[in-house]
Each structure stands twice: as C-alpha cells, then as structure tokens.
Amino acid sequence: MTSAAADRPELEKNWNPSDVEEKIYQRWVDAGYFTANPTSTKPPYSIVLPPPNVTGSLHMGHALNHTLMDALTRRKRMQGYEVLWQPGMDHAGIATQTVVEKQLAVDGKTKEDFGRELFIDKVWDWKRESGGTIQAQMRRIGDGVDWSRDRFTMDDGLSRAVQTIFKRLYDAGLIYRAERLVNWSPELQTAISDIEVKYDEVEGELVSLRYGSLRDDEPHVIVATTRVETMLGDTAVAVHPDDPRYQSLIGTTLEHPITGRQIPIIADEYVDPEFGTGAVKITPAHDPNDFEMGLRHNLPMPNIMDERARICNTGTEFDGMDRFEARVKVRERLAGEGRVVAEKRPYLHSVGHSERSGEAIEPRLSMQWWVKVESLAKAASDAVRNGDTVIHPTSQEPRWFGWVDNMHDWCISRQLWWGHRIPIWYGPDGETVCVGPDETAPEGWTQDPDVLDTWFSSALWPFSTLGWPEKTPELEKFYPTSVLFTGYDIIFFWVARMMMFGLFVSGDDAIGSEAVGGGGVQVPFRDVFLHGLIRDQFGRKMSKSRGNGIDPLDWVDLYGADALRFTLARGAQPGGDLSIGESHAAASRNFVTKLFNAVKFALMNGAVVTELPDRSELTDADRWILDRLDKVRAEVDVAFDGYEFGKACETLYHFAWDEVCDWYLELAKVQLSGGAPESTRAGSMARAASTRAVLGNVLDALLRMLHPVIPFVTEELWRALTGGESVVIADWPAASGQIPDERAAIRIADLQRLITEVRRFRSDQGLKDKQKVKAQLTGLDAADLTGHIAELATLARLDVVEPGADFSATASVEVRLSGATVQVDVDTSGTVDVEAERRRLEKDLAAAQKELAGTTGKLGNEAFLAKAPEAVVAKIRTRKNVAEEEVQRITARLEELAGR
Known part of the structure; x- marks a missing residue:
C-alpha cells in the first residue's frame, strides 16, 4: 500500500472508457511516468518510434506497431528498467510539400510565386498549425512515449546530424x-523512392513493331512493346547470343524506323528467347533493365523526355507532345508505314504509379x-549473420x-x-x-x-534523436537501442538504411555505452521485430480502394482503447499477417468488461492485497489458483521475451476468463459464504479472510500482467483494488517460490469435470439454471472429493442427500475422474426427459467408440509400436482401457433407459 491509498478511485457501475481514458492518460503524463532519466542507475531499455509523417494520421498498421511497442516498454518499466520510448515525426518531404502546394493552388498560386525561402516559411507555418494530428491520436490509444523528448527530422539538432554524416560519407x-x-x-517533377511507387494492373496495349526492311527476305526484326513512344530513344535491339534465328544479324545494324539512326543488333544473355519473338528493343534512358544492358554494351543513352514527360531531343514531329499523346501518334505513323505487325488490346500489365500524385511513373x-x-x-x-542484431522471427x-x-x-x-x-x-x-x-x-x-530523400534523415533516427554527433548522456545511456519494431514491408527502405548508417558512424565514434560483439561494432538496435500486415476478417489487405480500411480511432470510440489494443496484440504473431474484424474488437470489449466486473465483485466482497496466510491454511481452490498464477506468469514472461504477443495475450485471456472468473470466483463465493465444511464459526471466518487475500493477490498480479496491453482499465482497477499510486510504476509480478500442490490441482480438475458433466446433464434435461434437484453421490471418497461437497452442491445446483436417506433416483450421471468414477443419482420428480437423456448418452457413446477404435488401431500397428517411445505407448493403452470402460458404462445405461 502507498500514501496514495486515500486517492483510491471508486469504481463506476459500468466501465465506460470514453469517460475516463483521457483523464487517466493525462495523469500519467503529468506524473512524469514516461520521462526517461539518462543519469539513472537502472539498466537501460530504449525503443525509437518509427517516425510517422507529419501529414499523417493513424491507420491500423500504426496502431498495431504502437500497441506492441507500448506493451514492451510498460512491462520493462515495471521490471525496473530505465525506459526511453523516443517519439517524433518525419518531415515527409514530398507529402508535406504537396499538401502546401495544393493549398496555394486554391488561390491560384504556385511555390514559384513566393520563391524558395518564403515557400519554406509557409510549410513551417502549416507544420505548426496543422501538422502532428497523429500525436493526439497516439495519446488516444495510450502510447507511453517520452513527450519531453519529442523530435522532428527538420529540428536543428537532427539537421546538424544529417549534415555531419553527409560530409563524412562524401569525404x-x-x-x-x-x-x-x-x-x-x-x-x-522529382525522383521518388521505390517505396513511393505503387504497382497496379492496368489495361494497355501490346504493339509488335518491325525494325529494318519491310521485305521478309531482307534483314529485319520484330519487337513488342507496351510503350511505343519510347522507341524514339531506342539505341539497340537485343537477342540471346544462342538464338539461331538471329545469328546472322548479331553485330549488324538496322535503320531506326523514325529517326534514321543506325542501331546495332546486340547479343545479351538477359534476353529470353522463348518470350515473344526473342528480340527486344533497348531504350537505356527509360527502362531499368535496358539501362543495365546499355551499361554492359556501352550504348548511347539519349533522354527523350523532359521533366514533365514531354517528348524532347528527338528532332521529330513528336517533340513537345505528352508521352501518352506521343504513344498514339507514333503508333499511327508506324502503322501507316506498315511497321505495326500486331496489336493486342486490352493488354493487362503492371505499371508503377506515384503514391502521392497518382500518375504513371516514368523511368x-x-x-x-x-x-x-x-x-x-x-x-x-x-x-545479422554474426548475431550482433537478431531478427525476430528468424524466418524473416x-x-x-x-x-x-x-x-x-x-x-x-x-x-x-x-x-x-x-x-x-x-x-x-x-x-x-x-x-x-x-x-x-x-x-x-x-x-x-x-x-x-526523407529516408536519409530517418536512417539516422536511432542516434540523431539522442543528440549525435554530440556525445550526450542520452547516447551514453540509451544507445544502441534495445529493439526496433516495424512491418516487414519496409525492411529495406528504413531498417537496412539505419543499420548501414549506424554501423558507419560507429567506425569512428564511441557512441553509446557498449559495443556489440567486440571490435567497436555498434548496431543501432539489438533486436529487430518484424510484424506482418493488417488484413480484414476475410484475409484481404486493407486499402482505401477496396473500402475495407478501418480507422483505429473508430474502434476506440466504439469499444475503448483497451479493446483495440487487445485485439491487435492478441492477433500479433512474429512475421505473420493479422486478420481482424469488428467482431474481434467487440469480443475484446467483452473481455475488458468481464475483468471490470470481476474486480468489482471482488471489492464488494472484501478482497484485499495483503500478505497471504501459510499455504497449509489455504483451501484446494486457493492453492490451485495461486499455482496456476505462477505457471501463467512464467508462460507470459517467456512469450513477452520472445515477442510472442499473441501467445501472451491468449494465456492471460484464458487464465482471466476461464480460470479466475469462471471457476475461482465461483468457488470463492462458497468459501466466502461459509458454505465449505468447517467445524467452527471461527474456522469459516478464517477461511473467508484467506479467500479475500488470495482473491486480492491473484487479481493484483493479473492486472499487472495485463497492464502492458490494456493499460487504462487495469490502471483504474488496480488503483481501486490496491490503493497504489499507479500500476504503471508497480513491480512486475515475481515467482512465488512455492512448490505446486499437485494433489490440489488434481482434486480441482476432478471437481471441475464433475460439475461440468452435471451441468451438461441438467441442460440436456431442460432444467432451469437455478432449479435445485435432490441428488445422492457415490464414489466421492474414492475420488478424494469429500471435502468439496459444498462447492459441488452450490455450483451444480444439487440438494445433496446423505447415503441411506429415503431417496428415489429417476436418473443418474456417471463421471470418470482421475482416480475413480463418481455416480450422481438425481431425483427430478418426473421431470427428466428420457429421450433427451438417451440422445446425450448416444452422443457420449459415439465419442467413446471413436476413441476406442483409434487407440486400438494404433496399438495394432506394428510399425507404430516399433518406433513410438514406451511412455507414449503406455499412455495410449491407458486411453484404450478408459474408452472400453466408458463404452461398457454408457451401453449399460442406455439398456436401462430402454426399459423405461
């Protein structure tokens, strides 16, 4: 408990995230929980946020990335690390300039009307007034970044870093x-990077052109192209050196059909003789493959298009035409001369388009x-090969x-x-x-x-944001960074370039606290975690054109930030794509609500976080849930350490819902009510007190483990439960050091199965949930469950009759447990549905017969027996024996019903 106990929040009737999330987040920021201290003696843990574009807004890919990074940093903070999650934004050269130019165009102005300096001033004005929408959105989803260190790639310090490394690379x-x-x-009117080119399938035309003589008995070749206008820049025709059709032409020249230049026939192994005619036109200045061939053969490379893709420098009537107009006009002229020998329309092919402006890219x-x-x-x-940086998953x-x-x-x-x-x-x-x-x-x-290029400055992000080229305390403490989170789709454009520049500057700079792998080698990050793409519930990639994109803030508004985050983290697998739909978010919202109601119930029943009694004073249920908590904590640690967020969330989900809420809370109700067998009132009170302590401690640890993924609801619940200042700065749960009570686990597992089977029987019979029925139990002693009659009676809605009492059973359920079979004879006073009971038993018989057939088949397979370990074979024999007993028992029960 802390001095903040007086500030313990009162829980509302329901969890309404929109009412509290903003207040909770601001409280965290005001308290400085996310502010990193470079002079701290704690071990460092640092992550840089992939800088979003200043023009951007959160999409689902961002939300996934941010959720996973936030989960790791929150957990590490709880584990005692000095955590820096470095935020910032990218100036996004093309995107930002385009936005401002469009604003000017509304008034009929261009950037040239203002000149370079005044235009840049206007861009800065836009950045200050309208940029950074994404920062507000980051707060909405709970990003625990150090806002005091917010950086922008055009800041003075980062600009100095850019100029420094440029000069070093140049020198x-x-x-x-x-x-x-x-x-x-x-x-x-600029070069753009590969990542800013999007390829779309478009309907074009494939035109086959005849170069050389129009007579079939004189030298000529036929080539095919989807871009007829580029033939104005052709400087060769290429064939495969072993293609017998063109052996006599290799080394000769043909006259260009329009320009009149003599162009050579060259031989190059790049040409596929099986494709088309086996001859290709070479335009080195306007095709990447042709450019490489031009370098190999020392070909002229005339540029036949200006900055606006208008034909130029050809000395033909096509000069001044737009490339698409020229495409039509050149084809028409060649067709008129009899040089178009074939046309295919429509011809579907892939064409690169500018992501920003939408037009077809021109090589x-x-x-x-x-x-x-x-x-x-x-x-x-x-x-990576040396292990200085480890890529997760290794399959990437x-x-x-x-x-x-x-x-x-x-x-x-x-x-x-x-x-x-x-x-x-x-x-x-x-x-x-x-x-x-x-x-x-x-x-x-x-x-x-x-x-x-914008990627040049963002390639410096891990160390420029920490003050490089100056030797700052931040660099000393937090560099190299611990892990980089990003999608596998930008591994080349950003990750590789950060690695290249980080390793380059480590060659002559002692930046950071420790070189990796010896020899002065310093990578910018120890681990790289590559997550997949977000897809819709049908597995399709989300995109604006498909109309299946989801604004993550819409889900925050509908279901709360925790539901969004849990949906994303639960589905995140290293390197794998994630398919989600609104039903997933609704399910996550239900989980958050379930957790809220569980803690509220616990508080209403006096749950406290205090020192636990000696284990000898605890019930089977208490020891079972505490042992399960220990096991879950270990599994969650392994999952988080291995970046298996989906596995960690799945483990916590099932522990919280299936074990804590569905079982322990129900068992605790019996213990709290004094219903468990006790010889004295004092004993019942002691047991209730122990239960409150166990319940409080289990929920305390559960909330702390869930906090990295669902921070808002866990903050509210943890403070209400413990009176602590904030779960953000609470310790991560540690192992109890207790030896698991295996017998208690077996008894609780048997109790669960027995209750489940009785509940199933009641459901099959159409009995109402709260309707109690008289029952006599046989075999509890052998099953070691005599101490759990109260729980069984309460949770299975049974009015237990002592053996020997006046009792007439109308139906019975036999349940095989780990050590014995328990028979539950029930008197439903004529309300049993015999036909429903028969259907239930026939379903069970079919399952038992299937198990018996499967195990018998395996044990009769000599090849299997020869290879399988003895322990495996023994296990199958046991399953076979159990199946045989089940078949006999159910068959006898069906025969009994047949006489009714």
Missing part, C-alpha cells in the same frame, strides 16, 4: 553524383546524388539478406524545396565543396538546389 567517397536511371514523377535518366552502398550493405548483412532473415545482399546504390536527391538541402556548393569555375555543420561556403558560391 569517404561513399556519396557521389552521377546520371543514372530513377523513378521520375512528371507531376511532382528516366537523371543527374542525381547517390550513396555507394556495397561496403555499407555488407556491414549490415554481417551484423532470408527477406533481410535478399535485400541487403543485392542492394543497388541509393538515390538520395530529390527535386524539392522542403527538406534537408544537400550541403554541396559549386564555385564559379565548376569547383565543388561539401560544407560541414561548422563550416561556411566560400562567398559567391551556389548551393545545390536539391534536398535529401
């Missing part, structure tokens, strides 16, 4: 400028800045190696105004200098107009 020869192929957005040769990734990617790959390792072992150089420049400006300056005579954070560019020099 090391790992950043260079070159004309290479990029994903080009004609609408945005385009462009002068850009690049990171040379070979050595950086090898270091990132080795870190091939995905990791597939990316980093085959990584291409990274285009880091973007033709935008909003973002980190590339720190390269050009002199009047073509000189180039990279300017560091404490350096000044020469007077009169001009800075490169491009900005860096």
